[in-house]
Amino acid sequence: MAEARIVDTRERILDAGERLFMVHGYDGTSMRQITSEAAVNLAAVNYHFGSKESLMQEVFRRRLGWLNSERISLLNKLEAESEGKPLKPSQIVDAFFGTLLGIAADESRGGMTFLRLLGRTLTEPSEFIRAVLMDEYAEVLERYKQALFRALPDVPKAEIVWRFHFMLGATSYAIAGTDALRVITDWQIEAEDSTDRLDRLLPRLMSFLLGGLRAPLPQFESVTVDGK
Amino acid sequence: MAEARIVDTRERILDAGERLFMVHGYDGTSMRQITSEAAVNLAAVNYHFGSKESLMQEVFRRRLGWLNSERISLLNKLEAESEGKPLKPSQIVDAFFGTLLGIAADESRGGMTFLRLLGRTLTEPSEFIRAVLMDEYAEVLERYKQALFRALPDVPKAEIVWRFHFMLGATSYAIAGTDALRVITDWQIEAEDSTDRLDRLLPRLMSFLLGGLRAPLPQFESVTVDGK
DNA sequence: TTAAGATTCAAACGAACGTATGAATTGTTT
DNA sequence: AAACAATTCATACGTTCGTTTGAATCTTAA
DSSP states (O other), rough: HHHHHHHHHHHHHHHHHHHHHHOOSTTTTOOOHHHHHHHHHHHHHHHHHHHHHHHHHHHHHHHHHHHHHHHHHHHHHHHHHTTOOOOOOOHHHHIIHHHHHHHGGGGGTTTTHHHHHHHHTTTOOOHHHHHHHHHHHHHHHHHHHHHHHHOOOOHHHHHHHHHHHHHHHHHHHHHHEEEEEEESOOOTTTOOOOOHHHHHHHHHHHHHHHHHSSOOOOOEEEOOOOOO | HHHHHHHHHHHHHHHHHHHHHHHHHHHOOOOHHHHHHTSOOOOOOHHHSHHOOOOOOOHHHHHHHHHHHHHHHHHHHHHHHTTSSSOHHHHHIIIIIHHHHHGGGGGGTHHHHHHHHHHHTOOOOOHHHHHHHHHHHHHHHHHHHHHHHHOOSOOOHHHHHHHHHHHHHHHHHHTHHHHHHHHHHOOOOTOHHHHHHHHHHHHHHHHHHHHTSSOOOOEEEEEEEEOO
């Protein structure tokens, strides 16, 4: 069976690349590491994907395609059910970030490995990676932005955009930095095993995000660094 | 004057490294790029710093030393003034994140360049970089964590730790990703010039962070993705 | 069974990497 | 001015990088 072999090789490369890019970053990962971990020949990456950059693109495309179409159809469903009335902010936030966090427990969608790769990549403004993310994300972000505008008609649009931005940051960091911060500090987050921690991350994060989204609007006059 | 020359060379290297590490990351930046931008000889980095890794360490140490001692003394001052009573959460958040954001407008402390480097580095779990950050950050994080515990005696400590974590993420992303997200989407955040945007970032972020910090506690039972 | 196509393989390519060296230059001290 | 130390410089070292190549192997189909 030729197809099985091809798929195996391609997917083994994608899996290895996903994991290694997550741990060491794009520039910190070599083709030899990838092909070695995937147990394929060095030339296989260039044969199947063309180049290292194309491999990175495919690593993202494989996961983001599903994630974002899921987000879109979830939003469509919510809006269909609401019959023209604005959605609740919590519904929107839940749909966007809940779908994302749901990947953590689903190894077939990339699991924590892909989530952490995505989290760290959002702060790496490498030119071609930004292009890939922009390509995959533009439509989804626009749809959710508009939904939030309708859900919060009294909040200035600029403020909503910023707070969406902050929510993305808190989330991406909550995922990507989970281990990093635990090492940076020696915080003992009580005795939660890792599945417990994961189960509880979503409600914890959601409370935080909604609290931030619905916070009182800032006052811009006479603001100083020391808060006086 | 020999000293002036030494300092010039060292600082030019540090400045160039800071900027290039911010743009391209550690692995994506070569010594030849750094020495070329700094207009010094290729061997100067190894002469003055010993290695590329040591240079990276020094780039952080140069800025984090001041930042964190500032944070500590600010907290000391606040606690001295409060005469044993717990601080207000907003004071603590202001002291920690306000000091950080204050760097943005202060070129002599690194400005936006260093802030964005710091932001993107927190999601890069490279071994030796983590060690540097841990070294510089451990004391400050512990002090502020304890202050938050006292300020919010009714909130479980694990919850506070998580929310501090989320706040760090929102902030780091707000800084590091400012341009990235503006490119990912084509959001027009009205007609604010960049200094206006910077002036308003702090109050905007602070409102969001405090809203998240003081949000209702999450309910862990029967939580589903769609929030029903 | 055999020809054609798809995939894997070992080996090599030039380029760029971080680092080291020893001579040349500059600055300081006597 | 001479001796000494500190710094800069051009150059080269050995490695590793991403990519390419052409032969070998495997799969599919006539």
